[in-house]
Amino acid sequence: MSRVKQRPERFIDETGRRLDGRLPDEMRPVDIKVGVLSNADGSALVSYGKTKVIAAVYGPREPPQRFAILPDRASLFVRYHMAPFSTEERKSPAPTRREIELSKVVREALEPVVLSELFPRTAIEVYVEVLQSDGGTRTASVTAASAALADAGIPMKGLVAGVAVGKVDGVLVLDINEVEDNFGDADMPVAAAPDLGLITLFQLNGVMTIDEMQRGIDMALKAISYIVEKEKEALKGSIEVEAE
Amino acid sequence: MSYTPYRLPVVSRVKSESLISMLKRGLRSDQRDLVSPRNITIEVGVIEKANGSALVKLGKTQVLVGIKIEPGKPFPDTPDEGVLQVNSELVPMASPVFEPGPPDENAIELARVIDRSLRDPKAIDLKSLVMRPGEKAWVLWVDVYVLDYDGNYFDASMLGVMAALMNTKLPEYEETESGELIVHRDKLTTPLKLNKRVVLVTTAKIGDYIVVDPNLDEELIADARLTLAFDEEGNIVGAQKSSIGGYTRSELSRAIEVSRKASQIYFKLLDQALQLGKQAG
Numbered sequence A: 001m002s003r004v005k006q007r008p009e010r011f012i013d014e015t016g017r018r019l020d021g022r023l024p025d026e027m028r029p030v031d032i033k034v035g036v037l038s039n040a041d042g043s044a045l046v047s048y049g050k051t052k053v054i055a056a057v058y059g060p061r062e063p064p065q066r067f068a069i070l071p072d073r074a075s076l077f078v079r080y081h082m083a084p085f086s087t088e089e090r091k092s093p094a095p096t097r098r099e100i101e102l103s104k105v106v107r108e109a110l111e112p113v114v115l116s117e118l119f120p121r122t123a124i125e126v127y128v129e130v131l132q133s134d135g136g137t138r139t140a141s142v143t144a145a146s147a148a149l150a151d152a153g154i155p156m157k158g159l160v161a162g163v164a165v166g167k168v169d170g171v172l173v174l175d176i177n178e179v180e181d182n183f184g185d186a187d188m189p190v191a192a193a194p195d196l197g198l199i200t201l202f203q204l205n206g207v208m209t210i211d212e213m214q215r216g217i218d219m220a221l222k223a224i225s226y227i228v229e230k231e232k233e234a235l236k237g238s239i240e241v242e243a244e
Numbered sequence B: 001m002s003y004t005p006y007r008l009p010v011v012s013r014v015k016s017e018s019l020i021s022m023l024k025r026g027l028r029s030d031q032r033d034l035v036s037p038r039n040i041t042i043e044v045g046v047i048e049k050a051n052g053s054a055l056v057k058l059g060k061t062q063v064l065v066g067i068k069i070e071p072g073k074p075f076p077d078t079p080d081e082g083v084l085q086v087n088s089e090l091v092p093m094a095s096p097v098f099e100p101g102p103p104d105e106n107a108i109e110l111a112r113v114i115d116r117s118l119r120d121p122k123a124i125d126l127k128s129l130v131m132r133p134g135e136k137a138w139v140l141w142v143d144v145y146v147l148d149y150d151g152n153y154f155d156a157s158m159l160g161v162m163a164a165l166m167n168t169k170l171p172e173y174e175e176t177e178s179g180e181l182i183v184h185r186d187k188l189t190t191p192l193k194l195n196k197r198v199v200l201v202t203t204a205k206i207g208d209y210i211v212v213d214p215n216l217d218e219e220l221i222a223d224a225r226l227t228l229a230f231d232e233e234g235n236i237v238g239a240q241k242s243s244i245g246g247y248t249r250s251e252l253s254r255a256i257e258v259s260r261k262a263s264q265i266y267f268k269l270l271d272q273a274l275q276l277g278k279q280a281g
Helices: A097-110 A137-151 A178-183 A210-243 B013-024 B105-119 B153-166 B216-221 B249-280
Strands: A030-034 A042-048 A051-061 A075-082 A123-132 A161-168 A171-174 A186-193 A198-206 B040-044 B052-058 B061-072 B083-090 B130-132 B136-148 B169-175 B181-191 B198-206 B209-212 B224-231 B236-242
Touching (some): A030 A210, A075 A137, A097 A137, A097 A198, A137 A186, A137 A210, A161 A198, A171 A210, A198 A210, A198 B224, A210 B249, B013 B198, B013 B209, B040 B153, B061 B169, B105 B136, B105 B224, B136 B153, B153 B224, B153 B249, B198 B216, B198 B236, B198 B249, B224 B249
Parallel strands (some): A075 A123, B083 B136
Antiparallel strands (some): A161 A186, A186 A198, B052 B061, B061 B136, B130 B136
């Protein structure tokens, strides 16, 4: 993991490359594997560079909390959680206010694509663990959750993926890592379902002009289409392996 | 763990359809057009024991904000800054669907959106809250109380926070020879230093329409909501999409544009309300 604790003097060098050698609109290597756990109905392991996230799906099944039953659709349960060893300094496993908010935001990123009305009175549960955090964990979580839902055979209108756009040295940069997130000027996580043309997660932490925000959204959407293709490849690959 | 809300009030299909057919004609149930917020009143200094306070009414939604300033320690990574703590309570009296207990995900989201919208654009001069770098600093507690909920507690809360911060005063203090602090809570003299003002603008997407400052019925039938934070120069200093739907690319652009215009209305109303408050005081 990077050990940079201080604000770097500059984020982008003379050749226009970032601290880790990427160009402003370049993603880190994306890797997606599905069916990585045996007990869960569906699972996925997603990495964006050093950021590693695992997601598992159970359901549709009886809701863990009886009171949460909805008569006309399945309830979606989502937990976003960071492993104690995922961060620079050990993180207490007790859920923080940040994790409570992000669980909600990730759930709301998935709600528009899950065909929950097919399973009234049930629960579809999504458990996400951040195994290693190097920026963009919530967006990688959306990608992992989407792949795990599909791996579980949950009917969906489309796949979702996420990526964060940041701003460093006044330049918009795609898929920010931890240093760019901590010391940069803005962090704008976006998730979308490209096949539906629907943006399902949208946040901004930091300061942008309207023009920067508009360009940042387009930058994110382009990357999201690429990540969703990766999800599809991983899912197709897993079916072919099963067929053999 | 977050789960699909199960206790929301139900809007009848008749009402929902009539609201949408009104939107088609550019009208809303409370006589507004699509881009105007509800009537706003702001009363400042309503809690004498607080360092700053404000009661905001945005239509029928009411939010009370209290600011308390307590002596404390700076965080180790920011030794030259005071500490900002934002908390919000959706108290059970405010709505038949709010429950007692520790803040739920909605209350936590509200507090965190306000916190980020103050912190990221450096709206408060936190450096002015340091007494001795690394050792002693003021802790600024911002407590947001949603008292009556008729939709859009985001915008109402932020107006309340801004109004309360603008009339917040720091207490006088002395240091004894042994380095202890004596705080004179009854002597509130120094106004809190603010660098800039920020407002939140929430829009709801209902079918093909984007409406500013949704009331409760509108929130309940909306596909999704977007809350944007603006400074007075028109920069976006925070964003949060919420609720279970999504936005197309062009809807998102429209919501951003409509919100930017509405932010100017909020700044104007904030000015007016505070001036009226001064005259009355």
